[in-house]
Amino acid sequence: MKTLFDKVWDSHVVAREEDETLLYVDRCLIHEGSRHTFDTLHERGLAVAHPDKVFAFSDHYIPTDPRARAGGLANLPDPEIRNMIELLERNTDEYGIARFGWGDARQGILHVAGPELGLSQPGIALVGADSHTSTHGAFGNLSFGIGASETTHVVATQTIWQRRPETLRIRIDGTPGFGVTAKDIILAVIAKIGIGGAIGYAIEYAGSTIARMSMNERMTVCNMSIEAGGRAGMIAPDETTYQFLADRPFTPKGAAWDAALAFWRTLPSDPGAAFGKEVELDAASVAPMVTWGTNPEQALPITGRVPDPDRETNAERRGEYAKALAYMGLQPNVPLGDIAVDRVFIGSCTNGRIDDLRAAAAVAKLGRAVVPTWVVPGSEGVKRQAEAEGLDRIFTAAGFEWREAGCSMCTAINGDQLTPGERCASTSNRNFQGRQGPGGRTHLMSPAMAAAAALRGHLVDVRELGGRN
């Protein structure tokens, strides 16, 4: 009896040596930040083994300001940022690697645009030069993030050496309440097991709550596996998966589709297959979540209060909480709903998909933003879909800024960033110190909660805004 992870792992073993396995890699995703990989290829005169199995995206460095995009790459004022985007163009051209870059209708964040293209399929092994590659596991495959040296190894050999991780099943059952989304559920999981809770594990998410989720919601959950330290996050493929995949540019068609489908149906974990560790969560008990500190486990229901380090019994935690509060500029015991924000960011590979923008727009309809609020679609495809549905007009009518696709203020490397001390309600995935700009303060939450914060100017329980229908 095998788990989904076992099946995918076992079918990619090329060789074993000592405790390590040489795994075959079906797809490798890269982005502008992969410069160190190309630097090494050049330095060592290495060739790319299978350029047609490598896919490049412009996302981290690309501007999301519509005026900058309209002005063209050559006119981008910051030479260092322009250089990163141009480097990707030169490098991918040199090695014959497909690029979804500046000006391409398929451009977007690698974990949003990749699945839209149909690159993420059940049963494959996919790596990405980015830690949130765990996103793609929502399709029932083994996907994980790697560093620059590992990426060099993958593109040069189409393989990677790995130690086999343990398996962790996280079962989520129950019906989430009104206003509770996939983001709240994964934040609740991380709060429960901690940012180191899944180190050394490949996670499989299972249970009725997961089974009822859309692919976009499943991607939100798998995306943040890495925030619990997980090597990968996986969800068994089912009809929802197959419907999403049908007729994507890179998915099989006709008889090949039928053969693929028959294989995909064999992938879910066998009943009774053993996992190294099991965790359970009742979705009905989850409330809309926000982070108050400087890592994703420092999260609480919005109905809670800022923790008091003096009341923390664990000495180590006490110190950590005090440091987090000092950085975040927060006082203990303050209701989370009283925390004023300076701006709002809706986007990223966690929450920049169409479902996320619909949820944010449903809240935006209820009022007007009182702080600067950005909506950054995860891809050009998401942007077009949102515009076709009129979401962009809802956002602009509510005073939200509608921008171009990219990572933007999630990692603040393209120039979109907080100023020191600024406090942001953000739908991204990391609230580390300085993540959204040096000195910036981040509170993570769902798109609906972020939109609600935009209307009120402070963190607020989206359930209080009404709009229930």
Next chain:
Amino acid sequence: MEPFTTLSGIAVPLDEANLDTNQLCPTRFNKVAKGPRFRDILLHDRRFNADGSEKPDYILNQEPYRQAVIAVAGRNFGVGSSRETAVFGLMGFGIRSVIAPNFGDIFYNNSLKNGLLPVRLPGPTVETLIRQLLARPGATMTVDLPEQVVTGPDGARHRFEVAPLSRKRLLRGLDEIAHTQEYAGAIRRFEQSQASAFPWLQPAS
């Protein structure tokens, strides 16, 4: 890769949990090409003010820690982003081994690929080492990879585990790509059997 055998020298206590890769290398430095600039990029926003001046009270800005070759840190070291620049920062500063209760997976692997040895020791042992180092600034330690032993400032020996293949590569400074190329035949056979079993995986669009 430079081989790693036995390393002795000044150890710096980084008495903090959850030092994620965003702290080790703030995102804006990811675009920097590998090189000497990484000495100042390591933990940049902890070490420097916005105007570029040093924060004198941060431990890495103090003597004798500027000469540190080993770092001892709290749990969850290197969690977060996959940026290998976090490793370039540590190496640029001169640190060749980090001792902590546990590490982010990707950081752990990135370290091994660059000849930086991540050593996992139990939490209480790490706490003791940090206390000893804080009590005796400039104390030295030894990380012995052949013996798989860390020697603390008090001379106590702590055994550690490291995956055998990684250990072999580190000891000999083996090049991983060259090593994998010895498996070229196995890779070719895998590709052939995959092409017949899963024809739809072959790239097309």
